[in-house]
Amino acid sequence: MKHLVLAPQRTLLLLLAPYLIGAVGLFVLPGVLTLALAFTAYDGLAPPTWRGLQNFADLSIDPIFPTAVQNTVLFVIIGVPLRLLVMLGLALLFERERRGVRLYRSAIYMPTIIPDVAYALIWVWIYNPLYGPLNLLLGAAGLPAPAWLVQEDTALLALVGMLLFQIGEGFVVLLVGLHNIPAAYYDIARVDGGNRWQLFRHITLPLLLPWLVLLAIRDMIVLAQQTFVIVYLTTGGGPYYATTTLPLLAYEQVFDGLRFGHGAAIMLLTFLALGAVLLVGFGLVRWLQRDSR
């Protein structure tokens, strides 16, 4: 490799270059461009014209915007704690290595690996009010069978429900977290006569807390942003805007309405809100860790 002998730092920068160029070209610049477009009127054809804060003023009187904010917040507030609870419960259930447990873990991960398009279709079928398997099951048990995705008051909950199964990533992260708790802690506590609840309450939970906060932050981003495809393909934001979330509204403004400025303004507001939550969250993690050492 004589011909490749470069100054060490320079080779490293060579390895880093594709990533850094891509990071700037595909993330940073587009992000900045969106930021700038939020203050302009732009239809994708004529050059953008400066509008100042007019886009934000328009949003404040748009009746759908508060609905989208409310839906997104509800989606996150109901979805994140429930998803964390499922992740934690399953991680505790399948933590210990024993016969069959790897098979169980793989099964839990299964819904997470299904591509979004397929996952959305599956659940539109399962939630079908008349002949979907879920309502046939509920009907056979003599339980009420709502119209799920096509009924205004259940649509958002139905969306949260189907996302409770796609928790594989957080589940794995918590398994690693549990795995890292030294067994000696439990041994000592048992000698002191702690029962299972006390062990969980005073050892597992505090040591897992930083992980849980990190997962909560990540899950907020996931639910507020990345569920676009699933919402788009299951309800399309309906019925009557009952499931229109902010990314969906932004998409409609940009790609259906060709109001790029409005779309960008919505994205900017979402980003700022998420950023604020993230800052608080990361601060919390640091503080928790200082506390535990």
Added chain:
Amino acid sequence: MKRTPRRVLYHLGALLVVVLFVLPLYWMLMASLRQPGQPPPRTIEWLPNPAVWANYAAIFELAPLATALVNSVLVVLVAVPLTILTASGAGFAMARLNGRLQRGTVLLSIVLLMIPAVALWLPRLVLYRYLGLLDTLAALILPALMGSSPFFVLLFYWTFRRISPELFAAATLDGAGNLALWWRIGLPLARPTMLVVGVLSAMLYWGDFVSPLLYIRSESRYTLPVGVVVLRQMDITNWPLLMAAATLLSIPAVVLFLLVQHWFWFAGRFSESADATDVLG
């Protein structure tokens, strides 16, 4: 013997949970085998009678799924090796850089992860139009040139950081440069991470619906997720065919995961010394 009944109880409970998580996929499979055009079932059907495997041939006749399938495979085959190469290179460089540069790049990666995807779609559309990439498969593959996701780069960074510095120091004394360290020492030791990133990125590109939705116009360049949505628009109530298409889209992901599941859990163990501080860099 108090242990045996408790163990049976545990496995019964575990199986119940497992069934709940696999049930949606089972229902998909069963619905895909129903006779199309029949009146919908009145009671729950656990096994369709007769099982109509012809549905899987019918979807290819109805929608342009064959081309879409080829395109999807092509995208994955190009994007995954590229991703592993660029993500591992960047992760390796980050692990070997000195203090300030290292902290800077880790922080940058975390910030990049926070940028909402929706905020990137429109400017990327403008950029791709400018680069002449619109309506080409290259537009779908382009992110692979930068490691596909900052998350993959971070995964490699965490992996390489755990390799003992003495190992690198010894090889450096033997005259190896950074490229050789990455290729000959780093990568072989990072095999579990390569596998995990390979699988995760394969699923990312295989399932990607947004990129083709935004950047692809011609039917001849549709990928499979778009093909499935097109099929749905053609016949929105033909559930047997729709579920067959959903199964077709899911099976490669499921098979891939089952093939590597052992390594998947192993990679979890591999990061044994990880804690939340690592995540923060």
